[in-house]
Amino acid sequence: MATILFLEDENMIREVLSEYMVVAGHEVVTCERGDEAIKLIEEGEPFDLAVLDIRVPGATGFDVLQAIKKERGEDIGVIMLTAYDDINTQLEAFNYLADDYITKPASPIILIKRIEAVLRRTRRKMESEINQGFVVDEDELRAYYNKKNLKLTVxxxxxxxxxxxxxxxxxxxxxxxxxxxxxxxxxxxRIIDAHIKNLRKKLPHDYIETVIGVGYRWRKEDEIRK
Known part of the structure; x- marks a missing residue:
């Protein structure tokens, strides 16, 4: 199962494709506007994958894709979904580091298979990186991941x-x-929320889960691999 951000402004397409994703066992959060999707990303919602229409109100799917890469790097797989099938638009999507590109009208079954393929790639990469683990230097108050200093404040x-x-x-x-x-x-x-937001940007994976109405928890490694 994955948590999927689905950005699509056409009601029928959004309802049909999101229903197929749910039937396939995924949790789906839908948005009609690009700025709404960007807000969810910036707030640290724990998405595993995003399916983004390109031409939507508020901000384009490319804007959302750039926000995902800025906030989460390679942790979230991204599939662009659009009626534009010209080469330039496809090249633009891949230049922004999209993982896949599907043109409308999209077959729901093919979309599900593409989602499964992207999730396999991103999760294999994540598991490989997780297995290398953290190095925490308590004396110098520093944390490293894959020998890289995370540059955390105290x-x-x-x-x-x-x-x-x-x-x-x-x-x-x-x-x-x-x-x-x-x-x-x-x-x-709010000071804790601000520190959590900054910390999430520096951590290599989505380790910190928001427990609505309560606070925060650190995910166990087997939860991150799922």
């Missing part, structure tokens, strides 16, 4: 270590504030 390092040391445990924002900051430091929930 607050980000302590936040990351607090969550990572208790995988699966849900921490409230208040708990994180008390564990990370000095007792005399006055902070509100």
């Amino acid at each position: 607050s980000e390092f302590v936040l990351m270590k607090t969550l990572r040391d208790s995988p699966g445990r849900v921490f409230s924002r208040d708990q994180l504030i008390n564990m990370i900051f000095d007792e005399e430091y006055v902070a509100n929930d």
Whole structure:
């Protein structure tokens, strides 16, 4: 199962294709506007894959694709779905690092098969990278991944270590504030949300899950591989 962001402004196409994705076992979040999709990406929604129409209101599918690469790098597979089948549009999609390109009218079955193929590629890559693991230097307050310094601030390092040391445990924002900051430091929930957003940008995978109405938890490695 995967969580899929589906950007499509045509009602019938959105309803039919999203239903096929759900029947195939996936969770689907639909958007009609590109700016709405970008907001979800920037808020850190844990998508595994995105299917993006190119010509939609608010912002183009290419704009959303660029936002995905900026926020999540190669963690999210991307399939462009469009009525434009000219070579220049296809080249533009691949130049922006899309994983696949499907022209309308799209066969629902073919779309599902393309989704499965992209998920296999992205998950193999992710599993290979995950197996190399983190190196945490507690003395220097630094974290490395694949020998690369993640360049965390002190607050980000302590936040990351607090969550990572208790995988699966849900921490409230208040708990994180008390564990990370000095007792005399006055902070509100938004400071934790801001640190989480910045930390997610620096981590190589979607390790941090938002538990709505409660706080955050660090995903176990077997959850990330699913």
